[in-house]
Amino acid sequence: MMSTMSDTSALPDRMHAITDETRTTVDDVLQYARRRALYEDIPLDKPMRPSDLARLASGSITAAGIGDRRAIALFENVLAPACISTDHPGYLAFIPSAPTKASLAFDVVVSASAIYGGSWIEGAGAVYAENEVLAWLAGEFGMPDTAGGVFVQGGTIGNLSALVTARDAARRRNREAGVADPARWVVVCSAEAHSSIASAAAVMDIEIVAAAVDGDGRMHGDAVAAALDAHGGAVFAVVATGGTTNFGIVDDIASIAAVTAARDVWLHVDGAYGLAAMLVPEMRDAFAGVASADSVIVDPHKWLFAPFDACALIYRDPALALAAHTQKAEYLDTLTGKPDWNPSDLAVQLTRRARGLPLWFSLATHGTDAYRAGIRHGIDLARRIADDIAARPELSLVREPQLSVVVFRREGWTLADYEAWSDRLLDEQxxxxxxSSHAGEPVLRFAIISPLTTYELLVDILDSLD
Known part of the structure; x- marks a missing residue:
């Protein structure tokens, strides 16, 4: 039977109207969000097999709906426990997250406010706040007052957007000089560069040339110069890494910057994980040369204690990004050509949420000194636990930590041993x-981000490597 207007469940505004039903839904969701944000003991949890989830969670999408309380109960009791909590103090794999409670709470506000963060005309207040954060970061990195950028989804989009801008600038420069573009453009990076650089190269149909690195895995200016000599005008950008994911290695950015400046080649610094360490004054020498970069990225959802997902992409000259990324369409004409640039004109995106606002709120709430202290905690703890590892005869460091990643081995263990131990550690919560691996050898690594991660916790983990 066809629905009629007397069937209130079929009214088109049922989901949007302010009714007892929608009030209850909002209250129930916010109550769950409050519970999760204020857990004294963050659950670690672990994944379930697809068959188990199919048995426990199937059937939630129906014609009439199951109601918010059943849906929340399903999420809280089945779906959420099947997700590992990246903000758990014992989450030390990959690169963890550790969002502040202020940033988590404000992320709810961002979603509730239905703000479109792609244009100034629609989201001026949000964009202004985001730009305040970007200007602060640019200043910390030594970039000029004219620098600017945008918050994008993550480091992959940030790196891609920066390289698209770099290639566009090279093409324009060639046209002005009457020089033909190469048959295939080239970007130079180290073998330790993040996998997103290879992903960007595949999307852009360009070639990657890996410059040689030293014994510590660092790329230097002389290796970049050799790559530029070999490939000439085909190289449109060099990517230096400000803290590799696997080891936390910082390239010799100063010597690289000297070479790129002399050759008039774009320098991009991928600091998705590690560039936040520049907020600690005693670490800035390790990042000398960043101030000369044409573009940089840093991911606040990593070491700047923001929720997923946010990458700060900053350009020395935002006008070059506007030229590369501004989308043209009749319905967009009213947004373009204005004195205040639109965030969507600075990266590979058009639709975007104001993903920089949770970081803005947390910074405004706590102040920058608290952020410096949180980052310093990770650096100091990495060095302390590295000393502990070096003192244990059954363990050995692969290399001394430079940032907050500690890579080590359990002598005599195979990959199967490591995997069995890792599974047991997670099973025991x-x-x-x-x-991970290094030079074909299986190794272990601690990636320390959360200020809630303690020395005692790390020692307990080491003690389990018997």
Missing amino acids: RAFVVP
Whole structure:
């Protein structure tokens, strides 16, 4: 039977109207969000098999709906426990997250406010606040007052957007000089560069040339110069890494910057994980040369204690990004050509949420000194636990930590040993530490981000490596 207007469940505004039903839904969701945000003991949890989830969670999408309370109960009791909490103090794999409670709470506000963060005309207040954060970061990195950028989804989009801008600038420069573009453009990076650089190269149909690195895995200016000599005008950008994911290695950015400046080649610094360490004054020498970069990225959802997902992409000259990324369409004409640039004109995106606002709120709430202290905690703890590892005869460091990543081995263990230990650690809900590899050898690594991660917790994990 066809629905009629007397069937209130079929009214088109039922989901949007302010009714007892929608009030209850909002209250129930916010109550769950409050519970999760204020857990004294963050659950670590672990994944379930697809068959188990199919048995426990199927059937939630129906014609009439199951109601918010059943849906929340399903999420809280089945779906959420099947997700590992990246903000758990014992989450030490990959690169963890550790969002502040202020940033988590304000992320709810961002969603509730239905703000479109792609244009100034629609989201001026939000964009202004985001730009305040970007200007602060640019200043910390030594970039000029004219620098600017945008918050994008993550480091992959940030790196892609920066490289698209760099290639566009090279093409324009060639046209002005009457020089033909190369048959295939080239970007130079190290073998330790993040996998997103290879992903960007595949999307852009360009070639990657890996410059040689030293014994510590660092790329230097002389290796970049050699790559530029070999490939000439085909190289449109060099990517230096400000803290590799696997080891936390910082390239010799100063010597690289000297080479790119002399050759008039774009320098991009991928600091998705590690560039936040520049907020600690005693770490700035390790990042000398960043101030000369044409573009940089840093991910606040990593070491700047913001929720997923946010990458700060900053350009020395935002006008070059506007030229590369501004989308043209009749319905967009009213947005373009204005004195205040639109965030959507600075990266590979058009639709975007104001993903920089949770970081803005947390910074405004706590102040920058608290952020410096939180980052310093990770650096100091990494060095302390590295000393502990070096003192244990059954363990050995692969290399001394430079930032907050500690890579080590358990002597005599195979990959199967590491995996069995890792599974047991997660089954016992103690920590999440997975094996990595270096030069073909399986190794372990601690990626320390959360200020709630303690020395005692790390020692307990080491003690389990018997």
